[in-house]
Amino acid sequence: MAKPLTKTQLVAALAEEMGVDKKAATSALEAVTSVITKEVSGGGAVTLPGVGKIYCRERPERMVRNPATGEQIKKDADKVVKMTIAKALKDSVNG
Template sequence: MNKTQLIDAIAEDAGITKAAAKSALESFLKNVGETLTKGDKISLVGFGSWSISERAEREGRNPQTGKSIKIAAKKVVKFKAGADLDGAVNTPVKAAAKKKK
């Protein structure tokens, strides 16, 4: 699903116009970005949480040449799925596994 498809789905589910759905989605994305930029965590109970983690500088290898290179330290965004989302994603797998037994 891409952004346009998500906007269409939000508009249909919420019974609002595509313009209103686009505005709401863009506001959500802007606020998530700003919050994470400040170093704060976002938690939506049941859905999941976003946080920032520091990745230390490390040594790596160029796969083409095999030469050692330094990979700079940076901040990365992490997402951890909540129980409801995790359950929804994994339910079909669990059901299929039980059927095979």
Template sequence: MTKAEIVEKMANEAGITKSAAQTALESFIDGVTKALKKKDGKVTLVGFGTFQKARRKARKGRNPQTGEVIKIKASNVVKFKPGKKLKDAI
């Protein structure tokens, strides 16, 4: 499902305009992003799931074309753990 499809579905089900739905979706995405930027970044939506920031350590990798060993820098990643309602629905 694309962002445009989500906006259309939100607009239809909530009975609002597509521009209002798009504003709401962008506001949600912005809020989650800002919350994850914090030191202990975590966003929990009960029943849906939890977005959490995690630190990935630096490690060695391999260039698949040349086989050369390369260094991969440490980075922050976002992990998602689905909630019970989402698991049951799928």
């Protein structure tokens, strides 16, 4: 399995793809990240065309088991961030 891109590598790739310098690419990446974070943390969802949909889902209160002791404990309700991958991306990986 290939190593994931680091932020530096991603910025360099974005700069090359956009035809701008790395400073502008870093600003663009940080702006996109900020918009996604604000929207999802507020309970909304963001669709990245060709990539997927990022959204927040609430998990109900539930019973979980401590693996060290086997003890059952109640875990409070919480929220998790989920991502559904777009069909176009799945097809490009599998095709």
